Amino acid sequence: MLLVVLLPFIFAIAIPFLSKWKDKFHPGIFVTVIPAIIFIYFVRFIGTGFEPLTREYSWIPSLDINVVFYLDGLSLLFVLLISGIGALVAFYSIYYLHKSEQLGHFYVYFLIFMGSMLGVVLSDNVFVLYSFWEFTSLSSFLLIGFWNFKQESRYGALKSMLITVFGGLSLLGGLIFMSVLTKTTSIQGMIDQQELILNSEFFPLILGLILLGAFTKSAQFPFHIWLPDAMEAPTPVSAYLHSATMVKAGIYLVARYSPLLSASEWFFIIVSTVGIVTLCWGSYMAVRQTDLKAILAFSTISQLGMIMAMLGFGTEIAVFAAVFHILNHATFKGSLFMVAGIVDHEAGTRDIRKLGGLMTFLPITATLALLASFSMAGVPLPFLNGFYSKELFFDASLHLEASSAGITGVLQAALPYLAVFGSIFTFVYSMYFFFSTFRGKSNLDQLPKKPHEAPWGMLVSPFILVAAVIVIGLFPNLFNQSFIEHAASSVRGMEIHEHPIKFWHGIKAPLIMSLAVVFLGTALVLSRKVWQPVYNFLPGRMSFNKAYDGMVDRLESYSSIVTKGYMNGSLSRYVRLVLAAILVVTFAFMAITGGFTVDTSNLAEITLPEIFVAVLMICAAVGTIITNNRIAAILILGVVGYGLSMLFVLYRAPDLALTQLIIETVTVALFLLAFYHLPKMRKKKESASTRTLNLIISIGFGALMTMVAISAHSSKYFESIASYFLEKSHTLGGGDNVVNVILVDFRGLDTLFEIVVLGIAAMAIYGLVRLRGKEEEEE
Missing domain, CATH: 1.10.1220 (Arc Repressor Mutant)
Structure with missing residues (x-):
């Protein structure tokens, strides 16, 4: 298993060498094989009913930090998504990216990103998980900013980095709290000590820190703003990032820690509220967009909110639906991003205002888009997998654990209505995406180039994903018990009952909600031009992006002011600041902790020769201050070093004396060689206050070092x-x-x-x- 995780990193090293021959063969061919091998290795676990597998490799055992991989139903689901869709995206990129691009850089970032995601979903040690977690932020930053000559790409990459790394640091804080409380760095070990964490006075802080890390990574409201700007990445990156990797990391984190945290009522309140608000806001804002990838970006935000809300519900049916929708979302969203890339590649634009009528020119692509977008909309057709998980979502919102009091009761009553509201706009943006692009009047005069069907290589990957949409739709129970229920059991922390997936359950509330979505959504689609001015009022001029830009601009301006306050080009000021900081911090720490100790019981006797050498060293040290010649100052300073050698001799340490003599001789020679070429030393006239400050820092720092040396000798906390x-x-x-x-x-x-x-x-x-x-x- 270690080899599987390290495989992308290992082959990333070889990519720069392979890219030298990109004129003969595309490096993507080589890269496609790697995730395919990983997928084949793990797909054999489906249907075996295996017990969780653990593999441990020693790393830093003294700190209880070892590389521990844990494979259960949940991690298996994510590993198969990461590797399976990774292979399809790599194959798709062969035909999307021209050989004139910096393919070596792209595939190195891609493989690091893939390996990091595999590490996240397989790691059982929290600090190993965090290391891979931050690697995903770093590698996604490089992928999003791949076209770094574009200002938009640099902006999107930086925004994603700042927001996700901010969340990553909060995650690290939560992991440290839990590891200190439970005295283990194992996720499974922490879950086994659930009561200890839930009853801790730090639990609210732990819950907040963990969820903050998950929400920023999975673009939950209000941290969703980085995801639309990440669309500046090449389309293969967008397809991979949205369907199977980056944004799913936060979902995985919440799912993995659900057995531990879901027992808290606040977990339900926070996760369900954030998830349902993200669903509604993302679906509402998607209809406002005019760029194909921007529509899909906000659709991803809404779909992630839906999954997050179901994980927040915490009931058996909700967790089962969440896991099922993770799989379904990966299939139709990956294919839709590839369709958007094909449209951009063949028509020369993603601006939906210039598109229309492309079904005539791209019939195969249009067919794939039709099936994937209708599946995303949850249209009740028996061969579309999206409808099944959408109906399960409605069912889960109606069957929450009963509570009629407080925030929980109000939230439970509102959730079904909010679920329908968000799903209505999901239907609207799905229809908007398909019909505005492929149906209607064509605008060939507004297109940069005449569109035509994409080459077969670009169609293979979305075709496979759409085929998965149909297969899961026609045979929803094919992998139900052996795969979906297995993953859901890992999230619940216990075995769950069998949940057969059916298209027809009779005329019940979930079906009525689905039909309401279709009818109301159709009405909104047909009247979109009438009600679209509502966006002028909500959000109107309000924008979280403006808030983000304002914070970053202020941070930069204030940092510039502070930096210019002390970085004025004066070396003497820099030395004063460094020494003063060391003096204050070290002295305060030593004083508070009682670190200053003096023990004279085991000191050697001081005789006249030692006193004479010490006085000579003091005189030499003072002489370096008053001399006006650099050469003379270096020679006088050498007396201090040679005096120290004499003390070593007097105290019977000849080996140290010889070492000190050699070092001092070499140092003096090097100083003389370097300072010989400098101009004559000129004493800078300083004010009385500056001289006083220099005197205080000099005496204070010297005294501090003396006390530290004496205390170090006097303190015997450990055996020598x-x-x-x-x-x-x-x-x-x-x-x-x-x-x-x-x-x-x-x-x-x-x-x-x-x-x-x-x-x-x-x-x-x-x-x-x-x-x-x-x-x-x-x-």
Whole structure:
């Protein structure tokens, strides 16, 4: 399982090399194979009734952070969506993206995104999950901003990054709270300690932080504003992001933690309210859009709100319907985005005001759009899967756990009406998408190019997804018990009853609600020009985008003011600020925690030679301050280092003395080499207040370092490791010089990285010297 998750990351490394031969073959051919292999590996679990599988790999065991993968019905559903639709999107991109594009970059981002999503849905360790969670934000940022020469792409990528990373940080806070409370980093381990978390005084904060992370990722109201701007990404990215990946991560998080959090009444109130409001607002706003992908973006917002609301209901039928709709939404939404890409590719525009009558020119594409859009609308036809989950949604809204008091009772009474309202506008935007694009009068004179049917390669992927729409519609129980119910059981945290899916249940309330949606929706479609001016009043000039832009602009302006306040080009000011910050923070922390301790019981005797060397070092240190010559200051400063070597000798530490002598000699030589070429030192005239401040910081910082050194020597919180080094130096390190063995063996990685840093610095200096030499030759 680890190999499966790492497979996209591994092959992402090979993509830059393969893209060099993109003139001979499209890299997308190679990329399509990877998710196909993953899909084939996991699809074999369907119908086996397997018990949850756990695979653990050691990572940071001392912090209880290991890579733990957990496969159950819920994660299997998402893995199959991520890999299956990922393969179709990769194949679709072969014909959508021209070889002149930066295909190497695109497929590297794509594979990282895929691998990150697989990691999210399979991880059982919360910190591993969070790591993959943030990788999805980073890789989606790169995918959305793929066409970085467009200002809109950069804007959309940055907006998605800021909002989702903000939510990710809140998620991290909630995960840390739960891991501290339960003393485990396992999601399943936390679920097993449900009572402990629910009864904790921090539960309201935990619930808020977890849901905030989920709502921002899944574009729930009012955090939905990033999703329409993400449409600036190439259409394959949009199809993948909306149907199976990015936005479904928040849905997965709520579903995964439902067994733990759903016992709280506030979970029902918050999740159901946010979900149903998102459904209504997203469907209402979709009809206002004029860009095909924008219509689909708001439709995704509404559909995600519908799924989120059902997860908030928490009843058995609601969870079953939510899981079923996750599958259905992936099929029809992925195909519709690919249809929008075909229209844009073949007609040269996505502006619905310029489109119309395209069924004549794109008959196959129009047929696919017809079936997918009618399925999304929930039209009651037995061969469309969208109707089944929509009717289950209505049924779930009518059969909530009884409560007649307070907010819960009011919400339960309002939910069926809001469900119908949101579904009516879902019907409207679905019809608007299809009929305004493919029916009516054609406007060939307004199109950048004459449309014609797409090449077969662009039709294969949406055809497969629409075929899935029909197959699920005709045989809804084909994978019911073996797949859908299995996933729903994982969300509920218990076995659920069998829920046979039928087209006809008799004339009951859900059917009446569905018929009301169709009739009222049809009336609104036919009279759209009459009532569309309502958008001038709601939302009118109100916009969450304006609020976002205002916050970002103010943040940038205030940050600029603050930064300019201390970044004025004065090195002395920078040094003062750094030292003052260290002085205040460290002193306050040490004082509060009682860190300052002085223990003189085990100090060596101080004799006259030591006093003489110490006085000499003090005089040298003061001399560096009063001298007006850099060379002299460096030489005098060297006296301090050599004095320290003498102290090592006097206190019988010859190995440290030799090390200090070598370091001091090299340092003095390097300083002399560098400072020789600088102009003569000129004392800057400073005000009395500045000199006083310098004096306070200097004395304070020196005193702080002295106290820290004394306290470090006086505090013995742990057993000294010195005896271990003395015992193991020869046997493990193969040397009797303990200091050298520590540097080379016991702390070999530290030394290695220090050498790397020095090597990089040396190369930089060499480059600067060469550059200066070339400039002198040109002069």
